[in-house]
Amino acid sequence: MNKEYIVIAFTENQIGVLNRITSAYLRRKINIESLKVSESSIKGISMFVISAITTEELIDKTVKQIRNIIDVIEVKYYDAAELFTQEIALFKVSTRHLGQPGRLDALTRRWNMRVVELNAKYVVLEKTGLREEIDSLRAELESDGILESFTRSGGVVMLPDTPSNV
């Protein structure tokens, strides 16, 4: 059954690890939905968070092959539901479209958003939340016809347990 699986890998901060990891997905033709690489809490060790929709069998085999990459220190996969995940998204809305005064206020309050830029032409709103919340907000703004552009971070993940090797 296809589901969203999040792979979390800790690696040496070396050129080429990113390509080797994504090539493990490529070989099995798994499309990566989002990928984030950043410094982990330990200097010199990078943390990868990769989301993909696939089967458990395939993600299990892929993760075993990722573990064989020399610079990978630890790697595990999780059912997306197991992890505490937040995502940040930015929405650009034309000031003209916001219409009557008070609409912006109502919108930001209802969705718990923050205004990060406000000028005569447009407003940039920031929303932090679950992937599904961001999807719903995007759908609403699109159906209202007021969304000009949109960008999202991919998941920022807190692990349920601390990895043992790093």
Place this chain on the structure above:
Amino acid sequence: MANKQRVSGSEALMLSLLAEGVDVIFGYPGGAVIPIYDTLYNYRDRINHILTRHEQGAVHAAQGYARATGKVGVCLATSGPGATNLVTGIADAMIDSTPLVCITGQVVATLLGTDAFQEADMVSITMPITKWNYQVTSASELPAAMARAFYIARSGRPGPVLIDIAKNAQTEMVDFAYKPCAGLRSFNPRPALDTAAAARAVEMINAAERPLMLVGQGVKLAGAEAEAIGLAEAANLPMATTLMGISAVPSDHPLFVGNLGMHGNLAANAMSQAADLIVAVGMRFSDRVTGAVKDYAPLAKIIHIDIDAAEQGKNLRVDLPIHADAKDALEAMMAGIGYRERPEWFALAARERQAEQGKVVANSVAPNGEYITMAGVLQQLAEVEDGNAVIVTDVGQNQMFSARYSRFRSTRSFITSGGLGTMGFGLPAAIGAKLGVPDREVVAVLGDGGIQMTIQELGTIMQNKIGVKVLVLNNSYLGMVRQWQQLFFNSRYSFTELEDPDFALVASAYRIPSERVEKLADLRGALERMASATGSYLLEIVVKGEENVFPMVPAGASLSDYLTTEP
């Protein structure tokens, strides 16, 4: 740290090779490695550089050397086309777990990414086919990179490593002091054996009525031949080998039941299908071994010992994975192992062997006197060499007949391109093997197609006086593809017929003694003359055009559904 020497990057490379015990390398010069070759000139007395005729020849020779000796094979090529010519051999070494360090030149670091003359992005190109690769852009990185390269290539499941050295790093000076790599925190080459799992395996073996041990190349790589045979003898387990495992068990061992898979022996395959327990050691259940996975070993529980956890459960369900070095696991499993008589189980092996003799072998090797068969050649070669030769094959019918009819007394004596199936592998790999084990007889068994893919390496044999015996089985076809066309594509021989050169003339152009045999009556004498030749020798044997390798499990079929003759 030891005394530091102030040397160039190229000299640091030579000193690193010497520190790793390298005494032979295979290579081909070019613009981006001229500084390395210039330094190598001073090291000719310590490093035997074999100039091949193509970089593909260099990498396959390094593979042959590694496979015959268990040491890391080293090859050297220039940037761009020199480097890309290594790609096939690197991919071959990756899938067949062969330890290699491939050194390539690269454009100077300031030109990287600019499409400079002879620039190819080798780190990216070889990423999926190397165990590890690294680009050296300054001489100071070179000693540590080489130490890592050798450590990674030979440790754990071996594999190829590529080190790409920018030209400026070859000429820059560096304070050199070699420090071998003792380990990496991200790489555990010898996983701790789960002793409870080993004990469970022993219980399963002791309880089994019809167990079968599958011996893969991992047994050779772990140097665990004696342990595998010891365990089999202690428990009275029949043993079968994969293509890559051939020669790990002596052919005449009483527990040896033959080879597995598509062109394997009937006994080994029938026992896979009838076994109640399979003990797989250092093998990966390739599709050529299992046939249709859903029908494979339907009655068996499977114990899978492998150093690579990614292999366990990759192709089929495993009841007991043991993630360990084969030697560690097999040694631990000696404790508590029980001997059991298995007369009916071994009677099955005898029956199947006899059936194979009648249905396949007799027809294949005993020709009616009108023509020579490949099966007959290989069987006679086995008699002439008496199981002492290293047999290096190309790919196709020559390879499968070699696997079926060769006989071996010692390990690391069968060298073949198993996973990638690389035509052109045989001749250069035999050169490398002969350099690795110069006191042994090395015979390259090639088809008329495969030899022509790397035929230029006859020049390497000539120039370096390498005493390789070259046996060309000439059926004027790309025989294995022709066999599939005959059996599965209505005998439509689409572009598999070859018009060949006179191989004896080619050999004499290279000043290699040669002989051509067309008549069965001349075969034995010719094989004996080849075997007793002191230097290199090429023997071309004209064989029956449309000979097929049987038994054959058609691709995708169950191991139980095999052909023993044309339908």
